[in-house]
Every structure is written in C-alpha cells, then in structure tokens.
C-alpha cells in the first residue's frame with residue numbers, strides 16, 4: 100500500500116486523517132502538524148506557501164506517495180502553487196530532479212488533494228435558502244472559496260463568519276464546556292440570526308467542536324464536515340493514478356527517529372515524532388502536545404481500533 104502524507108497548521112487535519120484512515124486502514128500515513136506556526140488563519144499567503152513547500156519536501160523525504168493538504172487555509176493559499184511546482188507536466192528539470200531525489204526515485208511528480216468548501220452540498224440541502232460558512236479569514240478571502248461561493252450565491256444566500264478563537268480552543272484541547280460554548284456562540288449566532296439552516300465547516304479544526312456547534316445551532320440546523328468527501332476524492336485519485344493497485348516498494352514500519360525540517364530563516368529544526376501504531380507516523384514542528392491530545396479523540400470512534 101502507498102504512504103499518504105497529510106499536513107495542517109496543527110492538529111485540525113486529524114479530522115480529515117480519521118476519515119481517510121476509515122477508508123484505507125492498510126495504507127501508511129505520515130501526519131505533519133505545523134504547530135510552530137499555528138494558526139495559519141491570518142498569516143500572509145507567501146508565508147503559508149513557504150511552509151507548504153517545506154512540509155511537502157519533508158513528507159516526500161519520509162516516503163509519502165501523495166499529499167493531502169488537510170487545511171482549508173493552506174489549500175486556499177498554496178495548492179495551485181504546489182501543483183504547478185511539483186506536478187505540472189511541463190515542470191522544469193531541476194524540480195523533477197528535486198522530487199526524484201526527495202522521493203528516492205519513486206516519483207517524478209506529486210499529486211495533491213486539497214480541501215473543498217462544501218458550499219454545493221449545503222446549497223442542495225437548505226430549505227430556508229440561507230447557508231452559513233464558518234472558516235478562517237485566509238480561507239474566506241481566498242480565490243478558491245470565493246469562486247465556489249459565487250457559483251451558488253445566485254441560488255442561495257451565503258453568509259460567512261470567521262470562527263474566532265476556534266483553532267486556539269481545539270489546539271488547547273478545550274472542545275466542550277462553557278468556554279467552548281461561549282466562543283462558538285459568538286461566531287455562530289450571526290449566521291443563525293441571518294436564517295442559515297445549514298452550516299459548512301470550512302476549517303479542519305472545527306469538526307472537533309461539532310458537538311458544541313450542533314448544540315448551539317439546535318436540531319433544525321444541519322452541519323456539514325467536508326472530510327468524508329475529501330477522503331472519497333482521494334481514493335478516486337489514487338485509483339486513477341494506479342496508486343492503489345500498482346505494487347509500490349513496501350514502506351518500512353515507521354519508527355520514531357531524529358528528523359528535521361526547514362524553518363523560514365533557512366535553519367533546520369527538529370521535528371517531534373511518535374508512532375501510535377506501525378503504519379502511522381505523527382510529526383510536529385513545534386510542541387507535539389496538541390497532536391498527542393487530539394489523536395485519541397479523533398480516532399476514538401474508529402471501527403479498527405488503533
């Protein structure tokens with residue numbers, strides 16, 4: 100089975116990872132949380148592109164065969180650049196050599212799967228004709244989201260709000276209780292007041308707050324997490340690319356080891372890693388605490404326990 104590289108600004112992408120794992124439990128997984136620079140939400144686009152490149156290089160060097168950008172903000176800022184630089188058919192020879200080098204000759208171009216804001220399914224589901232989107236400022240101002248929204252904004256009204264403080268809550272492990280409820284209500288209430296009966300979670304951290312979001316929104320409001328659709332799309336792409344059937348050199352069982360990745364100042368810094376089971380390597384550029392805390396929460400409901 101191939102090895103799937105997944106990254107996010109922090110532990111939020113674990114909400115996507117768990118859906119992928121549910122579909123492909125036998126694959127190898129390298130998850131990278133860029134905690135040293137979390138949150139990405141209001142960081143400049145160029146900075147996020149720089150981080151996305153460094154993390155892609157790291158994932159390829161550890162054996163990834165395909166990359167999932169499990170972060171709406173990083174998808175909005177960087178996926179077209181990543182596709183152009185690592186996957187374009189007219190890629191320059193130096194980049195091809197770079198990829199061949201990093202992937203130990205396994206690949207000379209790389210496929211990237213990004214997050215899609217689930218505006219289309221929300222538009223099909225709404226009865227009030229109003230859908231609400233919760234996301235980071237970076238995602239809401241990105242071209243990718245705006246284009247999708249504009250396609251549907253003739254048919255339905257789309258109202259948006261930044262999930263203020265949601266990423267920080269999730270990273271600190273505060274996913275229930277009074278503080279979580281107060282924080283969620285402050286950003287969700289304006290969407291409910293506008294008449295939204297479907298809420299799209301446009302940030303991969305937010306599904307960790309889904310119980311609180313459902314409780315504040317009430318039973319007549321549907322909440323959409325796009326992660327299952329992303330997992331489904333990944334499988335389709337892997338099938339098309341022959342990654343599911345073509346025998347690839349078996350990835351060795353992961354072991355924690357000393358690893359490093361490139362920092363914005365050009366230095367390299369240690370990457371924390373741990374291995375909850377032999378086909379999963381969890382890495383983080385900063386403190387590993389959030390990933391260690393949220394991994395069991397994300398994988399608690401797996402049919403194949405880890």
Ligand code: DGL
Nearest residue numbers: 108138139140171172303
């Ligand atoms: N989980 C991310 C997203 O999907 C990043 C949030 C952040 O770092 O601000 O947008």
